Amino acid sequence: MRAAIFQSRTGIDPAESAAALTQAIGEAAANGADMLFTPEMSNLLDRDRPRAAASLTDEARDPVLAAVRQAAAAARIWVHLGSLALAGERADGRLVNRAFVIDGTGAIRARYDKIHLFDVDLPTGESWRESAAYAPGEGTALVATPWGPLGLSICYDLRFPDLYRALSDAGATMLAVPAAFTVPTGQAHWHVLLRARAIEAGAFVVAAAQVGRHRDGRTTYGHSLVVDPWGEVLLDMGEAEGVACIDIDAGRIAEVRGRIPTLRHRRPIPTPVLAP
Incomplete structure (x- = not known):
């Protein structure tokens, strides 16, 4: 499989985002990628x-999703659309943070709503309350692709290994972790957590990330990574925007799982009881 990763600096205008994604799809296809x-x-x-609310809509009417589906079909390439902010789908008025897998005909093969929401106060003074605007997802997503089963997750999910255990137990050989990591948390934890998830699952991890100073004032860490099942970093995009391609050898999965068969050795873990 030849994978392409788009490291972007998304702004506040969905029309600009749609144009950038369409261009990235074309570039990925021109470089022989099977999936972006x-x-x-x-x-x-x-x-x-309030400003964002004026630009958001539901899945059926979202112009970025429509543009990506059309471009994927035109280029005959699969796209893992890391996530979109969508509105108007919940009675409580909260948004959803939803990932999509789109095949080479433009059809949606899978959806995943982010389960774990980022509510933290950082030592730098940054404060984030994702749950104030977004509702958590309630289900996992594993999708068949021509290159093996792909398990879906989003950003803060990375810190919760039970999700990846469930996906690998269900057969995932690739794990997608699209993100918009802050710089302090990225510097401290991004590489080590992604490598750990790859090693634990005996799977490839593909993590496309936002990077740089954004129009709304935030700064994201970048360093989109592809990690193999042994934990080796095959691609690190650093702080550069753009598209990069990497060849993924699916045979590596059986090799690594044969050397250290942790998936076969997993056992149910009883709930611990505090000894007096």
Whole structure:
């Protein structure tokens, strides 16, 4: 499989995002990629909620999703659209953060709503309350691709290994982790967590990330990674925007799982009881 990763600096205008994604799809296809992976919030990154609300709609009417589906079909390439912010789908008025897998005909093969929401106060003074605007997802997603089963997750999910255990137990050989990591958390934890998830699952991890200073004032870490099942970093895009391609050898999965068969050795873990 030849994978392409789009490391972007998404702004506040979905029309600009749609144009950038369409261009990235064309570039990936021109470089022989089978599938393009894009970051979390590929349609819009805007913490000014009233301004963002004017640009958001539901899945059926979202112009970025429509543009990506059309471009994927034209280029005959699969796209993992890392996620879109979508509105108007919940009675409580909260948004959803939804990933899509789109095949080479433009059909949607899978959807995944981010389960774990980022509510933290960082030592730098940054404060994030994702749950104030977004509703958590309630289900996992594993999708068949021509290159093996792909398990879906989004950004903060990375810190919860039970999700990846469930996906690998169900057969995932690739794990997608699109993200918009902050710089402090990225510097501290991004590489080590992605390598750990790859090693634990005996699977490839593809993590397309946002990068740089965005129009809404935030700064994201970048360093989109592809990690093999042994934990080796095959691709690190650093702080550069653009598209990069990498060849993934599916035979590596059986090799690594044969050397260290942890998936076969997994056992149910009883709930611990505190000894007096």
